[in-house]
Amino acid sequence: MELSELVAQFKSYNPHADTAMLEKAYRFAQNAHKDQKRETGEPYFNHCVAVAQILLDFNLDEETICAGLLHDTVEDTGVTAEDLKREFNKDVAHMVQGVTKISDLKFSSTDEETVENWRKMLIAVAEDVRVILIKLADRTHNMRTMDVMPPEKQKFKSYETITLYAPLAQRLGMFTIKTELEDLAFKYLHxxxxxxxxxxxxxxxxxxxxxxxxxxxxxxxxxxxxxxxxxxxxxxxxxxxxxxxxxxxxxxxxxxxxxxxxxxxxxxxxxxxxxxxxxxxxxxxxxxxxxxxxxxxxxxxxxxxxxxxxxxxxxxxxxxxxxxxxxxxxxxxxAAHWRYKLGGKKDKNFDEKINWIRQWIEWQRDLTAPREFLEGFQTDINLQQVFVFTPQADVKPLPEGSTPIDFAYAIHTDIGDHYMGAKVNNRMVRMDYVFKTGDVCEIITQKTARPKRDWLKFAKTANARSRIKRFLRSRGEDI
Structure with missing residues (x-):
């Protein structure tokens, strides 16, 4: 894609923008990667432009497109984050640094290292969710051009893609990216x-x-x-x-x-x-x-x-x-959030869309075993959900397999901490009751009730487990 085509596509959805920074980023990345080739034999800069193209297809803002063009400069050339901050701005530099950190993470080592890497990635995403949009675009183009890689690398990248990046794309609601990543990974795995x-x-x-x-x-x-x-x-x-x-x-x-x-x-x-x-x-x-x-x-x-x-x-x-x-x-x-932003509108659902990331950064502090973190994350990132109603007809989406104690903590921490029992569809149920969509649940509380260690057997969500453990630790109990 030539610079004129890139600018024209950006102007197609942001017609009044000053594209000086975009044009500068294109030339800057082109110069930084001028002597580099990809394993396909083509100029490395083609990859940078392809990543920007994917971001353009999602109608993203100018800073994100610039960071997409520059995303490999800190990792693969002599350019530093300070150079980017000086030449562009701190947001562009921060996004490129965030993508570089994610690229450095290894997700196939021990449970402990994997958990720490998840934490680092979630923090990078929570600080600016555009970081993961660039990384998803980067991974998508890499998967599209994997034919020249040796089979063992194809399988390794495909496994990482199908277990990490495709579920993340799904959790962020980016179904076009999610389905393409799944199908590309499937092509090399089987x-x-x-x-x-x-x-x-x-x-x-x-x-x-x-x-x-x-x-x-x-x-x-x-x-x-x-x-x-x-x-x-x-x-x-x-x-x-x-x-x-x-x-x-x-x-x-x-x-x-x-x-x-x-x-x-x-x-x-x-x-x-x-x-x-x-x-x-x-x-x-x-x-x-x-x-x-x-x-x-x-x-x-x-x-x-x-x-x-x-x-x-x-x-x-x-x-x-x-x-x-x-x-x-x-x-x-x-990515639809930036469509609102470019139009000067406010996306009222944006905080709700990324709140789960912030919650996970908080919850992971209370998860002691790495395996528990991974299992909990897989439960919460899985979009197979049930919809459970309060008696006032408020709806709470919960992961499949959730129980009344999960529902109680989904309403409020105080409700969970003082849980005494639950009625589902006007019948008393045990704590191991598994919800179905459409269930109406009333939580019964008592001021003197307190979380017990046994509750952890029935709590399935990271939120409920985190709150129970936090209370038990405050009482000096070992978890």
């Missing part, structure tokens, strides 16, 4: 299975064109009749998710009832629900497939209505309905 699956999916997708056309033929006139302004997208398949489903359920590809995926994107919230009414009036919905993530967003702020229907051909179609704004957030995740 090359034979990947090749076979791609061929089978492509064959099935070609067969599905008739189903998609039939679905559109019935749906589109009905949406127009209701004056719903919309666009229809068919959903691309995530090979790794299909493979994981095959492994988990011990099924062959032929046995997977792989439904066609469609998205209906509307202009406003009321049209989402009108579109849902149209879909259910024209097609038979499958029982148990409706979920409203607009009313109860996921913890990464994902919002959509999900439903599955049977079309006249007998095929199954999975449908997601969302607004244009929700669609941008689903595609861009945390």
């Amino acid at each position: 090359p034979t299975e990947f090749k076979d699956l791609v061929e089978q999916v492509e064959k099935r997708t070609a067969d599905r064109e008739a189903t998609l056309n039939e679905f559109k033929r019935h749906l589109e006139p009905a949406l127009k009749e209701e004056n719903i302004d919309y666009r229809l997208l068919s959903r691309a398949k995530n090979y790794y998710s299909i493979y994981r489903k095959m492994q988990k359920q011990k099924l062959s590809f032929a046995e997977i009832q792989d439904s066609l995926g469609v998205r209906i994107i509307t202009k406003n919230l009321s049209d989402c629900y009108k579109a849902l009414g149209v879909v259910h009036s024209r097609f038979k919905p499958l029982a148990g497939t409706f979920t409203d993530y607009i009313a109860t967003p996921k913890s990464n702020m994902y919002q959509s209505i999900h439903t599955t229907v049977i079309v006249p051909t007998g095929d199954i179609v999975e449908i997601q309905i969302r607004t244009e704004e929700m669609h941008r957030t689903c595609e861009y995740g945390i």
Whole structure:
């Protein structure tokens, strides 16, 4: 990408910006890497531009694009952080330093070192979340160009990608990056299975064109009749998710009832629900497939209505309905915040989106065993959730497997500390009760009640475990 193209793309979503710093960063990085080559044989600077291109595709701010261009200068050239601070500004220098620190971390050593590395990375991200956006762009381009690497390096990088970077992208709501990273890692970890699956999916997708056309033929006139302004997208398949489903359920590809995926994107919230009414009036919905993530967003702020229907051909179609704004957030995740920032608006959900990072920095101080930290992190980063309601109809999203003590601490530390019991759907339950979505839970407290060591057997979330341990330590108990 030439400098003029890069500037033009940035101006396409930020037309009044002064691009002097962007142009300077391009030339500065080009000069710093001028004698370096990648293992592919191409100029190293091409990688810097490719990282900037990915960040541009997410419509990020000028400082982030500059840091993307410069992200390897401190690590791989004679440039220092002080040089960057002087030539650009402290934020650009700080982001480049943050990316360099993450690049230096090794996640395949002992549990203790891995935990310490997680902590360092979370602190870097909490200080400026743009650091992880640059690192995700860096990892994405590296994975796209891994063919020239030796097989052992391909597998090592792919394992790190699928266990660390793809889950982080998912947790930050960046689904386009998450699915690409998963599929690229899958390609190198299981090359034979990947090749076979791609061929089978492509064959099935070609067969599905008739189903998609039939679905559109019935749906589109009905949406127009209701004056719903919309666009229809068919959903691309995530090979790794299909493979994981095959492994988990011990099924062959032929046995997977792989439904066609469609998205209906509307202009406003009321049209989402009108579109849902149209879909259910024209097609038979499958029982148990409706979920409203607009009313109860996921913890990464994902919002959509999900439903599955049977079309006249007998095929199954999975449908997601969302607004244009929700669609941008689903595609861009945390990066969507800078779209607001560039437009001078405030993203009211931004703090909520990254609060889990700050909480984890706090909670990890109370986790004594490295293995416990890793298991807790995997539980909380996993977006398989249940939605549990208070008697006042407030909803609390919790990881699957959560219990009443997790719910109590999710409401407030004082509620958890004085837990006496819980009613779920008007029935008293034990502390080992595992929630299902839709449960209504009332926590019963008593002033004299205090956390006990046994509670740790039932607490699944890092928040609950951290609070219980903190109380026990304040009483001088060994954990």
